[in-house]
Amino acid sequence: MNDIGHVGLTHGLGAAGAAHRVNEAAAAYRTSAQSEIAPSAPRWAEGRDRVELSDHARHLDAVRALPDVRMAKIEAIKQAIASGTYESPEKLQSAIDGLLRDVNG
DSSP states (O other): OGGGGGOSGGGTOSHHHHHHHHHHHHHHHHHHHHHSOOOSSOGGGGTOOOOOOOHHHHHHHHHHHSOSSOHHHHHHHHHHHHHTOSSOHHHHHHHHHHHHHHHHO
16 A cells, blocks of 8 residues: 555656656647637538437427416316306216226226
């Protein structure tokens, strides 16, 4: 475990060595950038990159835009319950039929 003393400039792993390599890379980049002809427009403006949204993504976006609670539907149900018209034999039969379909597969 005493090998940690060997890590440093002698092995090229020290901070000074890393900083020197970063400076060399930056200088090489600046040199290459100066020797190339700069394009007249940014690359993004040349129309090379595109983003396309799938129908599924558009649908998800529309769903996210919906309110969490549909207040008009809640109010209509509250009024139907208060007036006694919410529960009916037809709704009960429909619920039973749906349950039986789910159970029987």
